[in-house]
Amino acid sequence: xxxxxxxxxxxxxxxxxxxxxxxxxxxxxxxxxxxxxxxxxxxxxxxxxxxxxxxxxxxxxxxxxxxxxxxxxxxxxxxxxxxxxxxxxxxxxxxxxxxxxxxxxxxxxxxxxxxxxxxxxxxxxxxxxxxxxxxxxxxxxxxxxxxxxxxxxxxxxxxxxxxxxxxxxxxxxxxxxxxxxxxxxxxxxxxxxxxxxxxxxxxxxxxxxxxxxxxxxxxxxxxxxxxxxxxxxxxxxxxxxxxxxxxxxxxxxxxxxxxxxxxxxxxxxxxxxxxxxxxxxxxxxxxxxxxxxxxxxxxxxxxxxxxxxxxx
Numbered sequence: 165x166x167x168x169x170x171x172x173x174x175x176x177x178x179x180x181x182x183x184x185x186x187x188x189x190x191x192x193x194x195x196x197x198x199x200x201x202x203x204x205x206x207x208x209x210x211x212x213x214x215x216x217x218x219x220x221x222x223x224x225x226x227x228x229x230x231x232x233x234x235x236x237x238x239x240x241x242x243x244x245x246x247x248x249x250x251x252x253x254x255x256x257x258x259x260x261x262x263x264x265x266x267x268x269x270x271x272x273x274x275x276x277x278x279x280x281x282x283x284x285x286x287x288x289x290x291x292x293x294x295x296x297x298x299x300x301x302x303x304x305x306x307x308x309x310x311x312x313x314x315x316x317x318x319x320x321x322x323x324x325x326x327x328x329x330x331x332x333x334x335x336x337x338x339x340x341x342x343x344x345x346x347x348x349x350x351x352x353x354x355x356x357x358x359x360x361x362x363x364x365x366x367x368x369x370x371x372x373x374x375x376x377x378x379x380x381x382x383x384x385x386x387x388x389x390x391x392x393x394x395x396x397x398x399x400x401x402x403x404x405x406x407x408x409x410x411x412x413x414x415x416x417x418x419x420x421x422x423x424x425x426x427x428x429x430x431x432x433x434x435x436x437x438x439x440x441x442x443x444x445x446x447x448x449x450x451x452x453x454x455x456x457x458x459x460x461x462x463x464x465x466x467x468x469x470x471x472x473x474x475x476x
Contacts, residue, residue, distance in 0.1 A: 169191050169192065169195040171318060171321040171322050171325055172322065172325055172326070173322060173326075173418045174319065174322050174363050174366055174416075174418050174421070175363070175416065175417070175418055177191075177318055177319075177322070177359070177363075178359040178360055178362070178363050181359040182358075182359055182360070187311070187315065187353050187359065188314070188315040188318055188349075188353065188359050188362065189311040189312060189313075189314040189315040189318075189353060190311070190314075192314040192315065192317065193207055193208060193311070193314050196314075208310065208311075211310050211313050211314065212306075212310045214280055214313065215295070215306070215309060215310045217278065217279070218269070218280050218282075218291075218292035218295070218296065219292070219296060220278075221268060221269045221272050221277065221278070221279055221292065222265055222268050222269070222292075222296065223268075224268075224272055224277060225241050225267070225268025225269055225270075225271050225272035226241045226245050226264065226268045227242065230242070230271055230272070230275055231275060232271070232274035232275050232276075232384075232386055233274070233275065233276055234274075234382070234384055234386065234456045235456075236381070236384065236386050236387060236452060236455075236456065237271060237274050237387065237390055238271050238274070240267045240271060240390065240391075241264050241265075241267035241271050244260065244263050244264035244267055244394075245264040245268075247260065248260035248261055248263075248264055257301060258297060258301045258302065258401075259398060259401060261297045261300065261301045262293045262294060262297040262394075262397045262398065262401060263293075263397065263398065265289070265292065265293035265296050265297060265397075266289035266290055266293035266393040266394045266397040267289065267390060267391075267393065267394050268289070268293075269288050269289035269293065269393070270288060270289035270389065270390040270393040270394075271390055273285050273286075273288050273289075273385070274384070274385065274390060280292065282316075282320075282343060282346070283320045283323075283324070283329040283339075283342055283346065284329055284330065284331070284343075285385065286331060286336075286339045286340075286389050287339040287340045287342065287343035287392075287393060287396065288343075288393070289390075289393035289394070289396075289397070290340060290343035290344055290346075290347050290396040290397045290400060291313075291316055291343055291346055291347045291350065293347075293393070293397040294347035294348075294350060294351055294400050294401070295309045295313070295347075295350060296309075297397075298312075298350075298351060298354045298355075302354075304354045308354055309354065311353075312350035312351075312353050312354050313350065315349050315350050315353050316347065316349055316350040317346070319345055319346045319349045319362075319366055320342060320346045322418075322421065323338075323342045323345065323421055323424075326418070326421050326422060326425065327421050327422065327424050327425035327428065328425065328428065329342045330437075331436060331437040332378070332436055332437040332438075333428060333436065334424065334425065334427075334428030334429075334431070334436070335375070335377045335378045335427075335428050335435055335436050336376040336377060336378040336379075336389075336392060337370075337373050337374055337375060337376040337377075337424055337427065337428065338378075338424065338428055339378065340373060340376065340389075340392045340393065340395070340396040341369070341370050341373040341374070341376060341396075342370075343393075343396055343400075344370070344372075344373055344396040344397070344399045344400045344403070345365075345366040345367075345369040345370045345400075345403075346366075347369070347396070347397060347400035348365035348366055348368070348369040348399075348400040348401075348403040348404045348407070349362040349363075349365055349366050351365070351400060351401060351404035352365045352404045352407055352408060355404065355408055357404075357407060357408050361407040361408060361410075362407070363413075363416070363417045364403075364407040364411070364412045364413045364417070365400075365403040365404045365406070365407035365408075366403075366417040366420075367415060367416060367420045368402075368407060368411075369399055369400055369402075369403035370417070370420045370421065370424055371413065371415065371420055372399050372402070372403065373396070374420075374423065374424060374427060375431075376392075377431065377435035377436070377441070377442045378435065378436050378437045378442075379435060379439065379441055379442025379443045379444045379445075380437065380439055380444060381439070381443055381444045381449040381452050381453065382439065382444070382449070382452055382456045382457065382461075383437075383438075383439040383453075384456070387443070387449075387452070388443055439453075439461075
């Protein structure tokens with residue numbers, strides 16, 4: 165069956181999948197193969213390589229002595245993994261596994277390791293953690309996890325088309341929020357949920373992170389970004405659990421995406437990656453800036469790249 169697939173709304177993706185009687189991922193794979201004039205196997209193999217890079221981040225990201233270039237972060241994934249393996253977690257191995265994997269990928273990013281921007285480097289730990297946890301802790305096949313990446317990608321494209329995925333434009337809600345929404349849709353599909361349930365999960369994940377600011381301490385994608393990746397994957401599992409239980413979202417996914425855009429547009433520039441507000445402007449945040457760069461930040465903050473925006 166030939167179906168025209170557009171990435172301008174989640175509702176359109178759901179309608180197409182329901183009409184075809186297939187998961188969203190199958191339609192996306194077929195459409196991408198046709199658009200790029202390649203076979204479905206070739207497109208799948210490309211996505212499988214992406215998944216392999218994601219998986220390869222976990223072990224080096226969990227190294228006990230891993231530290232970022234700035235020295236501000238590193239070693240959290242090791243601690244979380246140790247807690248999971250010792251059975252000393254409050255919420256069990258599945259969520260604990262997702263948390264340490266999200267931390268591992270994010271810490272590897274901060275240490276200048278090779279990661280997949282999913283959809284950004286600052287939110288790179290959420291989607292890999294979700295998929296790898298579904299595979300390693302809940303028994304999903306690698307093939308199905310690779311296919312779920314097509315569903316996640318479709319959701320990401322809709323968000324990018326109608327809102328944004330950059331913290332500098334929409335705050336962290338646009339980065340970790342988008343990643344959590346993408347991961348939630350992927351989890352639902354992997355768990356055997358319907359396309360409509362995947363849409364509900366997207367909406368719930370975004371609603372639960374709506375308004376989150378981007379306030380990197382010292383202008384570096386480390387504090388609080390790394391721990392927000394852990395929170396983001398937890399939020400993705402929460403959204404998926406609710407949707408799979410038949411709990412829908414009162415506000416549709418597409419309206420939630422547009423609301424996120426409006427919130428981002430209304431957000432002060434000091435809360436959109438400039439390191440002029442939020443946690444970056446706290447006394448400790450200012451001290452950490454001085455610790456990294458050997459000088460106090462300009463009045464009003466400023467990012468780590470040049471500080472030129474600090475006087476605005």
